[in-house]
Amino acid sequence: MNYLYAAYVATWVIHGTYLAILVRKYSKIRRETESLKK
Amino acid sequence: MSFFGITRATLTKDVRLEWRSKDAINAMLFFSLLVVVIFSFSFDPTAEESRRIAGGLVWVAFLFAAIVALNQTWARELRNQVLDAYRVSPAPANALFLAKAFGNFIFVTVLEALMTPLFIVFYKLRALGPTWELLPIAALGTWALVVNGTFFAAISLRTRSREIMLPLLLFPISIPALLGMVNATTAILTGEGSARFWIALLVAYDVVFTIACLLLFETVLEAE
Amino acid sequence: MKRGFSILAIVTALLLSFALYEALIAAPTERTMGDVQRIFYYHVPSAWTAFVLFLINFVASVVFLIRRDTKADILALVTAEVGVVFCTVVLATGPIWARPVWGIWWTWDLRLTLTLVLWLIYVSYLVLRRFSASSQTPVLAAVLAIFGALDVPLVYFSIWFFRTQHPSPVIGGGGSLDPRMAHVLLINWAAFLCLAWLVCWTRYRLEVVEREVEEAQALESLLEDSR
Numbered sequence: 001m002n003y004l005y006a007a008y009v010a011t012w013v014i015h016g017t018y019l020a021i022l023v024r025k026y027s028k029i030r031r032e033t034e035s036l037k038k
Numbered sequence: 039m040s041f042f043g044i045t046r047a048t049l050t051k052d053v054r055l056e057w058r059s060k061d062a063i064n065a066m067l068f069f070s071l072l073v074v075v076i077f078s079f080s081f082d083p084t085a086e087e088s089r090r091i092a093g094g095l096v097w098v099a100f101l102f103a104a105i106v107a108l109n110q111t112w113a114r115e116l117r118n119q120v121l122d123a124y125r126v127s128p129a130p131a132n133a134l135f136l137a138k139a140f141g142n143f144i145f146v147t148v149l150e151a152l153m154t155p156l157f158i159v160f161y162k163l164r165a166l167g168p169t170w171e172l173l174p175i176a177a178l179g180t181w182a183l184v185v186n187g188t189f190f191a192a193i194s195l196r197t198r199s200r201e202i203m204l205p206l207l208l209f210p211i212s213i214p215a216l217l218g219m220v221n222a223t224t225a226i227l228t229g230e231g232s233a234r235f236w237i238a239l240l241v242a243y244d245v246v247f248t249i250a251c252l253l254l255f256e257t258v259l260e261a262e
Numbered sequence: 263m264k265r266g267f268s269i270l271a272i273v274t275a276l277l278l279s280f281a282l283y284e285a286l287i288a289a290p291t292e293r294t295m296g297d298v299q300r301i302f303y304y305h306v307p308s309a310w311t312a313f314v315l316f317l318i319n320f321v322a323s324v325v326f327l328i329r330r331d332t333k334a335d336i337l338a339l340v341t342a343e344v345g346v347v348f349c350t351v352v353l354a355t356g357p358i359w360a361r362p363v364w365g366i367w368w369t370w371d372l373r374l375t376l377t378l379v380l381w382l383i384y385v386s387y388l389v390l391r392r393f394s395a396s397s398q399t400p401v402l403a404a405v406l407a408i409f410g411a412l413d414v415p416l417v418y419f420s421i422w423f424f425r426t427q428h429p430s431p432v433i434g435g436g437g438s439l440d441p442r443m444a445h446v447l448l449i450n451w452a453a454f455l456c457l458a459w460l461v462c463w464t465r466y467r468l469e470v471v472e473r474e475v476e477e478a479q480a481l482e483s484l485l486e487d488s489r
Contacts, residue, residue, distance in 0.1 A: 007301040007358040008286075011308070011351050018347045019461070025468055032475050036482065186409075193406065196396040206389060207406065210382035211413050214420035221424065235423050243416055250412055254405050257327065261398035 041133050048137035053144070055114070062110065063145075070103040070149045071156065078160040088161040093224030096157055097216065101183065103149045104142075105205050108187035111138055112195055125259060135255040139188045146180050166229030175226070175233065178240040179219035182247070186211060189251045192258050215243045267463060274460050277453035281446075289446040298362050302443075305355040305433070307451035308348045309373055311458050315345035316380060316411070323407035326400060335400040336473075338407060339391065340465045342384050344458055349381040356433055364431045371433045375421045376414075383410040 056063060077095050115121050124134055157163060165172065187208050194203040222236035285303035292299035319341040326334035356374045357367045368374075387410060391403050439447070 003358055003362045004298050004300055007355045008282075008304060010354045010358060011304050014347060014351050014354060015457070015461075018344075022461075022464060022468060025472070029468065029471050029475055032479070033471075036475065036478050193390070193402050197390065197393045198395060199393060203390065203393060207386050210379060210386050211409055213379050213382075214413065214416040217420040217424055221427070231427060239416070239420055239423070246412055246416065247409070250409060254408070257401060258405055261396065261401040 041130055044129055044133035045137045045140070048134060049140050052137065052141045056141075056145070066103065066106050066145075066149060067152060069106055070099070070153050073099045073102055074153050074156045074160065083161070085162045085164075088163065089166070089227045090224060092157065092161050092163055092227055093220045093222075095161075096154070096223065097179065097219045099153060099157075100146070100150050100180070101212075101216070103153065104146045104180075104183050104187060105208070107142060107145050107149065108184070108191050108208075109201050109204055111142060111188055111191040116195060121259065131256040131259045132252050134259075135188065135192075135251065139185050139251075142184045142188050143181060146184055147176075150176060150180065163227065165227050167226040167233070169226065171226050171233055171237070172223065175219060175222045175237060175240070178237065178244055179215065179222075182215035182219070182240060182243050183208070183212060185244070185248050185251055189255065189258070192255070215240060218243065267460075270456065270460050270463070274453070274456040277449070277456055281450040281453040284446045284449050290440065290442055292443075295363055298359065301355050301359040303446055303450045305352060305359060306373075306447060307454045308351040308355070309377055310451055311454045312345045312348035312352060312377065312380065314455065315341040315348065315458060315462075316384065316414075319345065319384075319407055320411035323404035323411075326404045327408075330401075332400075332473075335404070336466055336469050338400075338404060340462050340469060342387055342407070343465060344462050346381060346384050346388065347461075348454070348458065349377050349384070352377045353381060360431065360433055363433075366431075369430045369433065370421070370425060370428065371430060372418075372421055372425055374433060376418060379417045379421075380410075380414070383413065 077099055081091065081095060083091060112121070124131060187204065190207040190211075191204050194200050194207065197203045218236040218240040222233040222240070225231045225233040225236065281303075285300055289300065289303065291297060319338050322334045322338040322341065325331065326338060353374070356371070356377075360369055360371075361367055387403060387406050390406055391399060394402060396402065
């Protein structure tokens with residue numbers, strides 16, 4: 001049973017990690033557009 | 039000059055240049071020898087076992103030797119800005135590619151010819167199946183590595199860490215060919231199972247990728 | 263555009279929740295493997311989604327080589343990245359499933375091995391894009407993508423034959439599928455396809471902005487230098 005949950009959790013951890021990377025890239029781009037506008 | 043005329047001329051020039059600067063060749067020959075010896079120290083199986091694993095060992099060793107040879111494929115052209123000249127000349131880019139690929143093929147075959155007797159001696163190898171089939175397997179397998187290797191060496195030219203980029207690109211794509219080479223060789227050595235399917239696979243692989251390389255080399259050359 | 267995105271996001275969230283319920287609760291329990299078999303409902307659709315994404319990558323790469331349209335290039339990049347993510351999920355859930363059922367962490371199962379090779383090929387594609395210092399990187403990447411796609415049938419057949427000679431456990435039950443299970447499988451696949459679409463869309467927009475910013479920064483440094 002634990003294996004079942006481990007698999008589902010692993011799936012969402014992997015997707016979550018990628019989305020977190022995207023969020024970080026997005027904030028970085030946000031900052032850069034701000035600095036460009038000045 | 040005709041297409042094959044250019045190919046032959048470039049090939050002869052390369053071979054002659056390599057032969058004159060024997061340093062590079064000698065270094066690679068010695069490297070191949072080292073690979074065989076290191077493998078022999080690492081795996082010391084009985085004669086029965088060695089027939090099962092020798093296929094894999096031999097081809098991994100050939101692969102490493104091939105990478106060393108492939109990495110310097112375009113080094114001379116890069117140094118002397120030859121590629122720019124090719125881009126503006128009306129000479130077909132494929133002639134250059136084929137010359138380089140054939141050159142690499144000859145060179146890697148020489149390395150293999152050196153390493154094979156050593157493997158036979160160290161592992162007490164004796165083929166239980168039709169030994170002559172090993173020749174087409176070696177030729178097809180080597181061409182599979184060399185044709186894609188020459189192509190990816192050109193792609194890697196303008197990348198950081200060029201030397202690591204080549205194996206990084208080559209290995210995944212070569213997996214079916216590697217399966218073919220290794221399993222065909224093992225089938226011949228152990229005498230179990232037929233190598234026919236694997237030889238057919240290697241032929242298919244070689245045909246598909248030779249055509250792909252010839253069709254796309256011009257694009258890659260323009261893009262450099 | 264923004265409205266379409268929000269609608270997709272809501273649909274995705276709903277589908278994923280529903281699919282999760284179906285997989286964990288509604289689907290019938292498998293006779294031999296028990297509840298662990300439910301990993302199947304995440305493992306297989308993720309693989310299928312990855313294959314779809316890589317197929318799109320192949321088409322986008324070909325289109326790019328012919329038309330040199332930047333949109334095709336960005337689509338190729340995006341589908342490769344998201345495809346690798348889904349591949350990673352397959353490679354993670356496969357062993358987690360294999361361990362309790364077969365006692366081993368890895369098996370040269372056709373789907374798992376094929377996914378591993380695809381993962382390797384497309385990671386090498388992403389590395390090329392990262393490491394290539396040429397302005398023509400998109401062209402080189404597109405060529406590599408085509409090579410990768412050409413390789414796929416060869417990989418498939420080589421692994422297939424290898425497995426007939428070295429039979430190993432099949433993850434995912436070789437036999438026919440109970441129609442109720444097939445139903446849940448398809449629901450999960452639909453949910454993952456929507457998720458893939460949503461993530462690709464997000465990544466696509468991000469890439470467009472990143473490229474614009476890069477251009478603007480390059481222009482700015484050019485102007486500064488000329489002062």
